Amino acid sequence: MTRKTEKTLDQLPAGGKGFLNWIEKVGNKVPDPTIMFVYLIALIAVLSALLSWAG
Structure with a gap:
């Protein structure tokens, strides 16, 4: 069985972090x-x- 790795904030590209x-x-x-x-x-x-008063 292989495990799926989750991306953390540190692994994201710079644009994704921003x-x-x-x-x-x-x-x-x-x-x-x-x-x-x-x-x-x-x-x-x-x-x-206001709208009731204005008619």
Whole structure:
């Protein structure tokens, strides 16, 4: 039986490391999904009130 080897971050080419590091940085800045839904609900409530007032 042969084992499949998994590539670690150290074995990736330089371009792959940079891309994965960028994804990690962006992912760390994204808020918790619960907070994102609360912001979305608040935005929809404000837009609904403004558009209702505007007619």
